[in-house]
Amino acid sequence: MDRAELLAGLEGLLYVAGDEGFTKDELAQILEISEEEVEKLVEEYIERCKDTSRGVTIIHTAGHYRMATKKEYIELFRKVYTSNKKRLSSAALEVIAIVAYKQPITRAEIEDIRGTNSENVIRKLVAMSFIKEVGRLDVPGRPILYGTTNDFLDYFNLSSIEELPELAEDVERETEEKDLYDSMTKIKITE
Amino acid sequence: MDRAELLAGLEGLLYVAGDEGFTKDELAQILEISEEEVEKLVEEYIERCKDTSRGVTIIHTAGHYRMATKKEYIELFRKVYTSNKKRLSSAALEVIAIVAYKQPITRAEIEDIRGTNSENVIRKLVAMSFIKEVGRLDVPGRPILYGTTNDFLDYFNLSSIEELPELAEDVERETEEKDLYDSMTKIKITE
């Protein structure tokens, strides 16, 4: 890969990784360059992002490189959050959906499925009594198990949790695979 | 905000929003410019991203602008992020095509066009949130009317339903006579 392609690769990788980011050696392995070259590449990317027409940059925290919005543009989000509350619902809906379908479930499991830290969202949903502690998992650390509340059912106009729409995995389990995915079994018919 | 700052703002906003994206009018509100200006701004951003050193671009699906990695470098990103191996079956695609063009449509009408039972495929597509109930037909039995969702548009890389290609013939005229199976049954009776 030439310099431009490496920069592009770095940008794409850090974009998709989002808040999770990548460590220097992960990037080195993926881009097939040395860690020193990764450092230089990141420096060059940051340099390019200093242009006023760029709204993101790379930050280096806790051993990870992460793409991040420049400070001044984060303020734009205050407007987003205050004008359009639906925007806030996305993370909340994801967590509620996971809890609703997979309850009882621990925070670690929710985070594994979502692929991102969800502590803040879970805390807010508990405060809003959409989800609640329903027990503890019997493993070291005894993590909290979460489940949905009656407020959740009320909000979504459900009389019970059984009324949730069925999941694709349930349909698949119930019906034969052949209806849903093309079967590859070939049979020769000779007339 | 001047031009450069607007571009930067757009980038910062779309980075944070990720796969959720923003609609044209949301961006217009936040950036305090007209929708036409948003369009031009997005075009300019995409133009700048054509540079080989850039790894992201903007896509327009389901009425939302979303930052996404560039197609040209997908092989590199595939090293880290797996691809979806399960594609929809042709049965599922047939039903989707029929719903997309004929919505709102009942299950009986879908089955009539396909000439085969489609219950499981419809269930599965509802569970995958590609189609959903959009109303009920005002006839005895009040059958469910299905329509496509935003998830459908995003999955098929469409910005809106208008982007569907025109059908080979005027389907509207063709589907006036609907009940193949009804007529088949009728014929059996008269026989």
Add this chain to the structure above:
Amino acid sequence: MEYLVTIDAFQGPLDLLLYLIKEARIDIDNVNVSEITQQYLDYLHAMEDLNLEIASEYLRLAAYLIYIKSRKMLPQSNLDDENISYEENPEEQLKRRLKLYSIFKDVVSFFQEQETERENYLTKIPSDLSEELKIETKDFLLQDVDIYDLLSAYNRVLKRYSLHKPIKTKIKPQTITIDERIQELSDLFRTRKKLRFTEIFEENVTKELIVVTFMAILELTKHHVIRLHQDTLFQDIYIEYLDEEMREAHG
């Protein structure tokens, strides 16, 4: 005649009929239903011979095809009763159904292409800035969402989970030598003179790292760089950094 057939390749009887018409290289408009009926029945017989289950809807169409065929053989006058004269010729109707179905079948490839195209663009999970911007819980509301939005959110998570699960396993964990670990620990002890053994480790510690660390600590103790002590059995082990003076006293 030899057919290479996939049992589930047909999306129903109309699909099979279309396939046969296409095989015979005829236009739907010019199809001779009598001829195609024979091929359709041959096909079903072949399936039967292989003890394959044939869905009733295939048989229903077979019956319909036979009806059309027999109808053509009857004198026209018999069909001119009131019930039928208002109805479309069944053969024409069948051709119309086939044409309509084939139109949708043709458009399937468009959806396939679009499905594949979309996979070339990866997107990320939305970032949550509500903490950073100190958005209050009371503003953290769900608005205008219904149960379908919930299902959609679940599917979004699932899709991301299957598509975007980083293959971290492909990336080999970095190995560290005892010498390197000694250097790291020496740097650490210079800033913190006394700490517990368990404090040395960050999250996601591997067994290998624990072993290397233990060896490094023994080595450092041997050279009187640090001193270990433990109040009682199974209690935390304390590590104390010895400065030059103390080191000489121990030496």
